[in-house]
Amino acid sequence: MNKVLIPTKLSDVAANTLKTAGYEVIQDADTPLDVQAASHPDTVALIVRSEKVTPEIMDSLPSLKLVIRAGAGYDNIDIVYARKKNVDVMNTPGANSNAVAEEVMAMILAYYRHLVQADTTTRAGLWEKKKYMGSELTKKTVGIIGLGNIGRNLVKRLQGFEPTLLGYDHFLARQRALNIGVTPTSIEDIFSQCDIITLHVPGGPSTHHMVNAELISRMKDGAVLINCSRYGVVDEEALAAAKAAGKTIGYLTDVHPKDAAGEKPSAAVADLLLPHLGANTREANTKAAKRAAEQMVAYFSDGDTSCVVNGESPNGLNPAHLQLAFLLAALARKAGGNKPIRRVECTFYGNLRVFRKWFTAPILEGLLPHAEKGLMPPAAEESLREHGIVFKAREPKDDKPYEDSITLDVVMEDEGEYFNTSVRGVVTEGIPMVSRLNNFNGLYADLRGTTIFLHYKDRPGIIATIGSALYSNGINIDNIAAPADHSTQEALAVLKTNKPVSDELLNKIAGEIDAITAFSLDV
Numbered sequence: 152m153n154k155v156l157i158p159t160k161l162s163d164v165a166a167n168t169l170k171t172a173g174y175e176v177i178q179d180a181d182t183p184l185d186v187q188a189a190s191h192p193d194t195v196a197l198i199v200r201s202e203k204v205t206p207e208i209m210d211s212l213p214s215l216k217l218v219i220r221a222g223a224g225y226d227n228i229d230i231v232y233a234r235k236k237n238v239d240v241m242n243t244p245g246a247n248s249n250a251v252a253e254e255v256m257a258m259i260l261a262y263y264r265h266l267v268q269a270d271t272t273t274r275a276g277l278w279e280k281k282k283y284m285g286s287e288l289t290k291k292t293v294g295i296i297g298l299g300n301i302g303r304n305l306v307k308r309l310q311g312f313e314p315t316l317l318g319y320d321h322f323l324a325r326q327r328a329l330n331i332g333v334t335p336t337s338i339e340d341i342f343s344q345c346d347i348i349t350l351h352v353p354g355g356p357s358t359h360h361m362v363n364a365e366l367i368s369r370m371k372d373g374a375v376l377i378n379c380s381r382y383g384v385v386d387e388e389a390l391a392a393a394k395a396a397g398k399t400i401g402y403l404t405d406v407h408p409k410d411a412a413g414e415k416p417s418a419a420v421a422d423l424l425l426p427h428l429g430a431n432t433r434e435a436n437t438k439a440a441k442r443a444a445e446q447m448v449a450y451f452s453d454g455d456t457s458c459v460v461n462g463e464s465p466n467g468l469n470p471a472h473l474q475l476a477f478l479l480a481a482l483a484r485k486a487g488g489n490k491p492i493r494r495v496e497c498t499f500y501g502n503l504r505v506f507r508k509w510f511t512a513p514i515l516e517g518l519l520p521h522a523e524k525g526l527m528p529p530a531a532e533e534s535l536r537e538h539g540i541v542f543k544a545r546e547p548k549d550d551k552p553y554e555d556s557i558t559l560d561v562v563m564e565d566e567g568e569y570f571n572t573s574v575r576g577v578v579t580e581g582i583p584m585v586s587r588l589n590n591f592n593g594l595y596a597d598l599r600g601t602t603i604f605l606h607y608k609d610r611p612g613i614i615a616t617i618g619s620a621l622y623s624n625g626i627n628i629d630n631i632a633a634p635a636d637h638s639t640q641e642a643l644a645v646l647k648t649n650k651p652v653s654d655e656l657l658n659k660i661a662g663e664i665d666a667i668t669a670f671s672l673d674v
């Protein structure tokens with residue numbers, strides 16, 4: 152029987168789920184992990200929160216196969232050493248993102264309205280109404296650094312306050328940020344322009360002192376910096392120096408070098424100091440516990456490695472195929488005019504068939520840019536269902552001699568009528584390529600970046616007209632394909648450009664060539 156240690160305060164839904172699935176579970180939040188490890192050397196898996204999983208802990212557990220961080224950040228686990236020991240490490244992406252987003256809202260409002268101090272002084276019998284003149288969050292400019300699960304959730308929570316939202320995330324495509332209502336902006340401009348700047352990047356060497364003296368010097372007087380990410384992301388000495396030199400900026404923080412009682416290094420510089428409360432809601436704790444247990448069962452029973460953070464990708468699955476699924480879904484959505492999606496049917500050919508459930512999340516993200524990202528397959532399916540979309544993975548037909556490739560059929564609704572958009576793609580030389588859009592075959596287009604699509608009645612001279620319109624607007628064509636469908640005498644021009652094409656220019660070109668449809672894809 153697989154033995155699992157849960158050396159942390161975590162909803163008992165994790166232990167109960169695992170016990171029902173036949174695991175032996177030891178849950179003890181009071182005994183240090185090294186002591187528990189020494190008592191249970193036959194442990195095969197751990198579920199932790201902020202407890203440190205060091206090389207020594209892993210060495211003391213020779214049967215250890217899996218460590219799950221019930222939460223987002225896994226900088227408390229030595230993932231490089233874990234890989235060397237062939238131990239997989241997972242987190243539970245998105246499980247606590249709403250809790251942190253709500254915490255940020257609470258921190259901003261508490262700080263702007265002096266709630267903590269006002270409560271203390273009013274209880275003490277004082278009446279300091281004049282002193283506690285506040286500020287309003289409404290219509291402020293907010294900069295979000297890190298637009299992952301928390302950053303994107305925060306965007307939704309802030310929206311009612313009519314903000315100007317600026318964002319910086321080195322992995323998020325420009326168009327995807329725009330789609331969620333955030334203007335992609337350099338980190339320098341965010342620090343110069345924002346009233347509120349909030350950090351949602353992981354901790355660790357790549358973000359250590361990301362907020363340095365130079366960025367702090369750019370902050371406007373009266374601006375607020377919020378750190379609910381990790382201690383170390385902000386150079387607090389530089390911040391203290393700037394404040395001492397007379398800069399009036401607020402600093403609200405939830406994070407510390409160690410989660411424990413005792414003196415806090417940020418106490419002098421912080422205007423609001425919390426004991427790592429971000430994920431500390433019943434809802435988030437239960438969700439993270441449930442996810443951790445489900446992920447563990449799926450790992451040991453089905454070999455599901457989709458949430459592993461210290462491996463390359465699910466064993467045997469080329470990440471370019473996941474990107475292909477995302478691109479095909481995004482293309483189908485745009486080709487169908489962003490109409491409400493009612494049904495998606497997919498076929499995964501060749502070796503992709505065994506990985507089919509892993510494509511649900513990228514398909515969800517391509518179809519619905521606002522959906523939560525990085526979901527586990529069952530959660531991604533549930534999300535599609537919640538959005539009213541029927542999702543079906545078809546068995547590939549043996550008579551179709553396709554190699555590893557994906558077909559998506561997306562049914563959308565337009566004024567009570569249903570229509571289908573069908574797309575197909577393959578990975579060639581490591582690059583995801585769309586090979587077919589509806590009845591236009593032989594595209595083999597690399598859609599990463601900006602691509603425009605113009606569907607028209609086939610006749611000579613059209614490509615020249617499109618090329619010359621782009622040229623006169625300073626836009627270069629990086630690649631082009633223009634397959635014709637002789638049965639309908641229609642053609643589809645697919646042009647990859649070196650920069651985005653404005654709607655205005657695209658509509659102008661569409662008018663000039665009398666296009667049947669025209670759209671651009673920016674991913």
Ligand SMILES: NC(=O)c1ccc[n+]([C@@H]2O[C@H](COP(=O)([O-])OP(=O)(O)OC[C@H]3O[C@@H](n4cnc5c(N)ncnc54)[C@H](O)[C@@H]3O)[C@@H](O)[C@H]2O)c1
Binds near residue numbers: 222244251320
């Ligand atoms: N205070 C708390 O209780 C609490 C709770 C949950 C998470 N966190 C912290 O918040 C972090 C973010 O959580 P999440 O769930 O949003 O994670 P996530 O992985 O969904 O998002 C992180 C985002 O940061 C971006 N990013 C990474 N490095 C970057 C860099 N150098 N520059 C710009 N962008 C960068 C990534 O592209 C990603 O989009 C966690 O890693 C954790 O450290 C804190």
Ligand SMILES: O=C(O)CC[C@@H](O)C(=O)O
Binds near residue numbers: 430431
């Ligand atoms: O478990 C917690 O309470 C904190 C979790 C949080 O920092 C995370 O990274 O998920």
